[in-house]
Amino acid sequence: MAPKKETDNTNIVAQNRRARFDFFLTETFEAGIVLRGTEVKSLREGKGNIQESYAEAKNGEVWLVNCYIPEYQSKMPFGHEERRPRKLLLRKREITKMHDALNKKGFTLVPVKLYFTERGIAKLEVAIAEGKKKADKREAVKARDWQRDKARILRDFS
Template sequence: MAEKKKSSMISHGLAAQNRKGRFNYEILETTEAGIVLKGPEVKSLRLGRATITEAYAVERDGEIWLLNAYIPEYQGGVLSRFDTRAPRKLLLHKKQVVHYLDAVSRDGASIVPLDVHFNERGVAKVTLGLGRGRKKEDKRQHIADRDWQRDKARLLRNKGRYD
């Protein structure tokens, strides 16, 4: 029986994550958007080498674009050069674009890219969050709440062990 060759590429799953985005912003709602990529960019994403911690989304000509996302060049033998921090168009429905831009202009919210992943069909998607920036006190409270939840889970887990 022929054995399938294991690949180091991700066919579906998480390619990049912005953990600081959830810490620095209070995420009010999320949505999934498609992203326009070139072939070598997709291959590089599948290797999981992208970084979106410094990325942000803005409006240009009625469309939403992802800026400052780092996708390194693919080194798999293909000679192709592309800008690693090029602006990349995000694919959303017109109603979603209007909703997000309205929230940004009216409420002062920000569009934060939370992660880049591949769906079940192998298509690259970006999870966008509509977020409001946290103040320093809010961040401290968030850390305290997270620590308490971890300690509480530990106490409940160890509850019956020393009786």
């Protein structure tokens, strides 16, 4: 099943911009996240970081590891652990596809974007990714620089 198309009405909380530079993203999935109340409140304030996080599949489930959601600042006597593993909600066939990809050498699960849908539900975009080598990264930088220079030349020429 293909992931749903993204609309402009989503509220992006955190993005992993480095993921597209460090990895070849082969396939993306939209996953729900099991969160506690204070975690949702903290995310609604725009706090949260998925830069150093990753996902792992074990025992037929997929978990988001090392995602940072700071404690919600209120007078509540209980909070949440900031870097606890969080369960991702996916379809069974998506989980098996991810598990099969992880068994191949060089593949990993990378969180790309954390956002709220129009209905106010927290979602995480997870991608099956293959690590880039140093030469691939240099090639990406060259291509990006050339596109920028080409746009500048065309703008000046017109």
